[in-house]
Amino acid sequence: MKRGDTGKPHGTGPALRGASLRDAGESGLIELLRQKHGGAARPGELPIGDDAAVVRVPGARAVLSTDLLVEGTHFSLAWFRPEEVGERALSANLSDLAAMGADPVCYLVALAAPPSTPVATVDAIYRGMARAAGPSGIRLMGGDTCRGDRLTLCLTVVGAVGRGRPVSRAGARPGDLLYVTGSPGWSRLGLALLRAGRPPRPSGWRREAMRAHLRPEARWREGRAVARSRAVAAMIDVSDGILTDLSHLLEFDGLGAVLAEESFPVSPSFRAASAALGIDPLDAFLGGGEDYELLMAVRPARRENFLRAARSFPSGATLIGAVTKAAGIRVRREDGSWLEGAALPSGFGHFAPLKRPAR
Amino acid sequence: MKRGDTGKPHGTGPALRGASLRDAGESGLIELLRQKHGGAARPGELPIGDDAAVVRVPGARAVLSTDLLVEGTHFSLAWFRPEEVGERALSANLSDLAAMGADPVCYLVALAAPPSTPVATVDAIYRGMARAAGPSGIRLMGGDTCRGDRLTLCLTVVGAVGRGRPVSRAGARPGDLLYVTGSPGWSRLGLALLRAGRPPRPSGWRREAMRAHLRPEARWREGRAVARSRAVAAMIDVSDGILTDLSHLLEFDGLGAVLAEESFPVSPSFRAASAALGIDPLDAFLGGGEDYELLMAVRPARRENFLRAARSFPSGATLIGAVTKAAGIRVRREDGSWLEGAALPSGFGHFAPLKRPAR
Numbered sequence: 186m187k188r189g190d191t192g193k194p195h196g197t198g199p200a201l202r203g204a205s206l207r208d209a210g211e212s213g214l215i216e217l218l219r220q221k222h223g224g225a226a227r228p229g230e231l232p233i234g235d236d237a238a239v240v241r242v243p244g245a246r247a248v249l250s251t252d253l254l255v256e257g258t259h260f261s262l263a264w265f266r267p268e269e270v271g272e273r274a275l276s277a278n279l280s281d282l283a284a285m286g287a288d289p290v291c292y293l294v295a296l297a298a299p300p301s302t303p304v305a306t307v308d309a310i311y312r313g314m315a316r317a318a319g320p321s322g323i324r325l326m327g328g329d330t331c332r333g334d335r336l337t338l339c340l341t342v343v344g345a346v347g348r349g350r351p352v353s354r355a356g357a358r359p360g361d362l363l364y365v366t367g368s369p370g371w372s373r374l375g376l377a378l379l380r381a382g383r384p385p386r387p388s389g390w391r392r393e394a395m396r397a398h399l400r401p402e403a404r405w406r407e408g409r410a411v412a413r414s415r416a417v418a419a420m421i422d423v424s425d426g427i428l429t430d431l432s433h434l435l436e437f438d439g440l441g442a443v444l445a446e447e448s449f450p451v452s453p454s455f456r457a458a459s460a461a462l463g464i465d466p467l468d469a470f471l472g473g474g475e476d477y478e479l480l481m482a483v484r485p486a487r488r489e490n491f492l493r494a495a496r497s498f499p500s501g502a503t504l505i506g507a508v509t510k511a512a513g514i515r516v517r518r519e520d521g522s523w524l525e526g527a528a529l530p531s532g533f534g535h536f537a538p539l540k541r542p543a544r
Numbered sequence: 545m546k547r548g549d550t551g552k553p554h555g556t557g558p559a560l561r562g563a564s565l566r567d568a569g570e571s572g573l574i575e576l577l578r579q580k581h582g583g584a585a586r587p588g589e590l591p592i593g594d595d596a597a598v599v600r601v602p603g604a605r606a607v608l609s610t611d612l613l614v615e616g617t618h619f620s621l622a623w624f625r626p627e628e629v630g631e632r633a634l635s636a637n638l639s640d641l642a643a644m645g646a647d648p649v650c651y652l653v654a655l656a657a658p659p660s661t662p663v664a665t666v667d668a669i670y671r672g673m674a675r676a677a678g679p680s681g682i683r684l685m686g687g688d689t690c691r692g693d694r695l696t697l698c699l700t701v702v703g704a705v706g707r708g709r710p711v712s713r714a715g716a717r718p719g720d721l722l723y724v725t726g727s728p729g730w731s732r733l734g735l736a737l738l739r740a741g742r743p744p745r746p747s748g749w750r751r752e753a754m755r756a757h758l759r760p761e762a763r764w765r766e767g768r769a770v771a772r773s774r775a776v777a778a779m780i781d782v783s784d785g786i787l788t789d790l791s792h793l794l795e796f797d798g799l800g801a802v803l804a805e806e807s808f809p810v811s812p813s814f815r816a817a818s819a820a821l822g823i824d825p826l827d828a829f830l831g832g833g834e835d836y837e838l839l840m841a842v843r844p845a846r847r848e849n850f851l852r853a854a855r856s857f858p859s860g861a862t863l864i865g866a867v868t869k870a871a872g873i874r875v876r877r878e879d880g881s882w883l884e885g886a887a888l889p890s891g892f893g894h895f896a897p898l899k900r901p902a903r
Contacts, residue, residue: 229605230605231644231710231712234713235644235712235713235714236609236640236643236644236712236713236779236780236781237607237608237609237640237641237643237644237646237701237703238607238608238609239605239606239607239608239644239705239710240605240606240608241604241605241606242601242604242605242606243604244604245600245601245602245603245604246588246589246598246599246600246601247598247599247600247601247606247702248596248597248598249596249597249598249599249650249652249685249686249700249702250595250596250597250652250686251610251652251653251654251686251687251688251698251700252654252688253654253655253656253688253690253692253696253698254690255656255690255691255692255693255696257692257693258656258690258691258692259690281595281596282596284595284596285590285594285595285596285598287596291608293608293609293610293700294610295610295611295612295698296612297612297614297617297696326608327608327609327610328610329610329611329612331612331613331614331617331618332614332617333612333614333616333617333694333696334614334616334693334694335692335693335694337612337614337656337692337696339610339612339654339698339700341608341610341652341698341700342596343606343608344596346598351590351598353590353594353595354593354594354595355594420595421595422595
């Protein structure tokens, strides 16, 4: 098993340049993916190529998540480059591991595609995943390929909580402080920008917004530091927007929250982008998904421990509110008014009639 | 987290009877699946409902496999009942664990479906998976649901090799004895029978053939016993037919094999079924896939150990040939003639032009 040669420029190899999946065949495709993108096995492990992969799971507890992405529902190759589809997909899954405080171990990729799909497209998707894997240590260790009408990707990620403990969504209590990493909402702005027509050479806020949407970074370093510090009572990643994911965090215990707009990490550049795109910055911050930031509930008594751990966060962390005993989320605006209930921006539900176009 | 109530008859609950996924919504569907089919968490584990599942992996090595099934490519609800789709899907994945000698731990299910899909259909698919899980101990611990044009299932299974060692495809040597569990080929006969029109109340060979195709049983007990006995040098499951999977077993080491027709576990009932369906029984035995039997290479010196382990096999095991240094597979017919090369039945390749209709 060769290590994926991520250090040098990628081609698909002379034999498969310009080829479709039909030309390459299933075994040709698997061999290409294994050679170019397959992870290296460590002692006692088995990589791609057997009935199943075998990976070491330090601590003997595996953290597992799986995500299915269908062209037309989750992405479109008319909007996204194949690398971006792959990068976004693995980042979203890495984010699920981050939200448990797990160390990334490996990922599996099942892919269905029409036989006419260029091999180069599939190769680029896997290259995008390798880019998202980056220095996290997560390795491609298995998968499946088959025919299908539509490009479909199923990613499964495996993590370990060897040196920490998993941090679940449950466990928040009234009075807990709510922290969020980074600056959620940029991805929503990036989506709006792309809808208006992809700028060829974006700079300034356009660049920041596009990058947030096309190349979101999972907060695995932050999640791992949190798990090891044991300072966080409950945690979730912001994939569907702060309000939606915060309500998931609170629903386990029937709690609510108060958030203060004045504390939100909303930069002048974020406001400028919102204004240019005709989006309320508060809507983007509270309702925009796919930033993959982490939202954490911290006991006041453990705040110092948390702030010590947060010093190692590349993303930083901002206190945005507190957990309340009363259910529901209320937002105190900068002008002193309150936003709650139906006045709050809403999220995205599968199967339900679409409130906004499919992403 | 409730344990899946597999001991009593299932309905979809009054609220969702007759409902579609659009009516139920994503969260309604997830809640239904979690309550009815979700596995129970053991101490230190986290079940469905968080950012990721956490499961114990005895021995700290996880065995992982993932499979993507697309309606129209792998199955059709015009041919199969939803329970059968689920049962076949999980059995195929359990078989991958069996082929590594792993103890089944848990499975994850990602599902895409059109919003018009009846909730009852999805419920039945998961019920079928629970049926395949049976006494193996494998539990549903996570997944994903989303919209898609076509019903699509991605199953990921996790096993452990706590009390044995994984048995890979590599490791066969010239002179190794080739054993197969059960009676491969029945599933191919079942497929032919179904194509000719599903018999309403099958009996005799029709019943056996249909059961093999619709409710194949993964040999996880056999695989586990093999891993613990350490008597098997290399192993693979027969998902694409003996010839195809045997060649995968041999290709790692550039070896070949000689098989003897007289030793094949082909019963009078199997011959009668083949004759009635107009299929060469040798073709069905060598070329038929989806039986999920295990094919094993055993060193002659370890034969006694193997036979001791095989006494616990519910499926039995039959010696069908031996590994040779010369590449290629040759079959000695009962009349003393040889079958090899292009004269051998062939398998099924994704993306390649179809040689036989999609299964």
